[in-house]
Amino acid sequence: MKTLTKKDYASDLEVRWCPGCGDYAILNAVQKALADLQAPREKTVFISGIGCSSRFPYYMNTYGFHTIHGRAPAIATGLRLVRPDLDIWVITGDGDALSIGGNHFIHVLRRNINMKIILFNNQIYGLTKGQYSPTSKIGTISKTTPEGSIDNPFSPVKLAFGSGATFIARTHDKDIPHMEEVFKLAHQHKGTAFIEVLQNCVIFNDGVYDEITEKQNRIERMIYVEEGKKLLFGKDQEKGLELVNHELRVISAVDEPEKVAIYDPQDDNFILNFIKHENNPNFPVAVGVLYKQNRNRFDEDLENLIQTSRQKKGEPDLHQILYSGEKWEIKD
Ligand SMILES: Cc1ncc(C[n+]2csc(CCOP(=O)(O)OP(=O)(O)O)c2C)c(N)n1
Numbered sequence: 001m002k003t004l005t006k007k008d009y010a011s012d013l014e015v016r017w018c019p020g021c022g023d024y025a026i027l028n029a030v031q032k033a034l035a036d037l038q039a040p041r042e043k044t045v046f047i048s049g050i051g052c053s054s055r056f057p058y059y060m061n062t063y064g065f066h067t068i069h070g071r072a073p074a075i076a077t078g079l080r081l082v083r084p085d086l087d088i089w090v091i092t093g094d095g096d097a098l099s100i101g102g103n104h105f106i107h108v109l110r111r112n113i114n115m116k117i118i119l120f121n122n123q124i125y126g127l128t129k130g131q132y133s134p135t136s137k138i139g140t141i142s143k144t145t146p147e148g149s150i151d152n153p154f155s156p157v158k159l160a161f162g163s164g165a166t167f168i169a170r171t172h173d174k175d176i177p178h179m180e181e182v183f184k185l186a187h188q189h190k191g192t193a194f195i196e197v198l199q200n201c202v203i204f205n206d207g208v209y210d211e212i213t214e215k216q217n218r219i220e221r222m223i224y225v226e227e228g229k230k231l232l233f234g235k236d237q238e239k240g241l242e243l244v245n246h247e248l249r250v251i252s253a254v255d256e257p258e259k260v261a262i263y264d265p266q267d268d269n270f271i272l273n274f275i276k277h278e279n280n281p282n283f284p285v286a287v288g289v290l291y292k293q294n295r296n297r298f299d300e301d302l303e304n305l306i307q308t309s310r311q312k313k314g315e316p317d318l319h320q321i322l323y324s325g326e327k328w329e330i331k332d
């Protein structure tokens, strides 16, 4: 059988994002991850809502579905229930997933339906030309907030955790190998795998993550977490995080190396601390797989329910169902 390369996952359509948009890097990383996984194209489907990011399925040489604003999780759920053999990826933006699609987003995570959701978080509406979004920081100057936004923003990771997500990861568009790695780990997860990608919209919100993601800042401001590895960061990995009484705190990894915690994505003390310190400039922003659990899945449970019911009651007869039970006759 032919070995598939990154190119085999790219469609021949011209990619229509602005030059320099972070979406290109994400597209690249997804195509690379699929090539590494040798994912069968005929079993892979990308489902998106509406937004710049949601143009993604056009650029993949797989199956794809560009659907309606905020409704990709609902359509993906339907597909998952009838085609459990498919590998389903939802592509969404912060506006698409968290504003109009907020309800669908939380319920798919709660149900833990087997699919991957990649949220391109550029903290702005790109497609509709730069209105503020549910993740925009307070004070964001945009077309709809000329005096600066006054809305308290959502933290996608916090929302995912609160909704019952069983796999939560974060990565960023300035590190393609890291994105690729995270996408591959998400692919292994049987349940809803949620990945937030910090993505730069070069036109309407340029540089919103520079303080964290620029190479020279990343070393101090970011911590790459990995299961079973020590929580280290800084130029020479000289800083570490210690976990004491459910609280993470920054320590010197040089002076107290034995106190540096080892990352365990199953232990919610870690993700809870990262959420708590998300806006703390003295605490590193965590990227990698932040949380991972095994829990029952709606899609699997529904299939079992149908099978058990079939065994108990026999094959259903639609005609009989429609004409059974209480009936009323409506007369003039
Ligand atoms: C029902 C409906 N309401 C509003 C819109 C307009 N609309 C299209 S995309 C979008 C937001 C896109 O922002 P985001 O999801 O952050 O994606 P980005 O373009 O930044 O990738 C909005 C409000 C629409 N297409 N349909």
Ligand code: SF4
Pocket: 016, 017, 018, 020, 021, 022, 023, 052, 053, 122, 126, 127, 200, 201, 202, 203, 204
């Ligand atoms: S408007 Fe922003 S998000 Fe949309 S393609 Fe251009 S740079 Fe990318």
